[in-house]
Amino acid sequence: MTARSDAETRRADAVRNRGALLAAGERVFARSGAEVPMEEVAREAGVGRGTLYRHFPSREHLLAALMEGQAAQLDAEARRLRAEAPPWEAVTAWLRRYDEALARFRGAAAHVGAGFAGGTPVAAACHPMRTAFAGLLDHARSCGQVRPDITAEQVLALVAGLPKDAATGRAQSQCLDIVLRGLRA
Template identity: 50%
Template sequence: MKSTTPAASPAPTSARAPRADARRNYEALLAAAKVVFARSGVDAPMEEVARRAGVGQGTLYRHFPTREHVFVALLGERVDLLDRTARELLEAPDPWQSLVGWLRLYDQSATEYRGMSTRVAEGLADDASPVAAACAPMKAGFGALFDRARDAGVVRSDISALQVLTMISALPKDPERGTTIELYLDIVLKGLRP
């Protein structure tokens, strides 16, 4: 007997997996951006990223319409690590040590590329930014850690989690390494105490 059930229609074009060559180009662009940004900072010419990936600028801009889109793609791994770490530290017994440990990891993650921490700080302050959307899980995780520390009385009650992230991102950087100068980070951390 013949079935009267209509045949399944093909998946819409937008739901299909990207073609193999498109996926390769995407991965090549991300790998190139990591190298170029590590060498020249996040303000490096996008043409240099395309050239290093071995693709044309049209391919670059099809995958990443703006520099911010490249930056957001590179942030993904860092955001996942920071979110996962925040959830783990919520179970740790000492709220202050958990907060400090997470903020040091945040600072280290945000200084991987010269200029990165400034971009993160600007993105966190602008809710419409793709950076803010990409960092939302990390911000939520830190917010929970921060609230826990404040509830335990080990953090000042007159500051917010976002203010702390912005301060850490804005700290002076070592010009040779691009990392935060440790003395400044220590001063901010001590200033969080009530």
């Protein structure tokens, strides 16, 4: 075997292992929550701990990789709502969709909410959707429909930190409703 084919084999293995880890992380986090021991993800993927940590040095890195797709969908949803819905309806519809996304993995909301304060991998993964939501919020604010003294990051962290319904993992509906009423100008 040539050195080139050895390198290609290693690259193919790395791609396959990363895919297996992402699929396993998706299943394990959905089933057991984002705080499950990382070794359970490696076991489910059929790889060793070293392989897991080579691809994802921390839980935050794995969670960020899993959330990138959700963040891209939320980014696209914000753009669609901005073009198609009245400003206040766009903000409320998007925040409800954001809450659904947070419920995907029990315990992930705490990582997302905390991530807005600093440069974490989850914050980096969520940056596009955070920017798109800020545009929605600013548009509603410019139309006089949202209070002027709150930032997009504050709203997102607040929704992420709401008490969760045990059955769905989503924010308790009355709590989300209180937040939405509190945003109105």
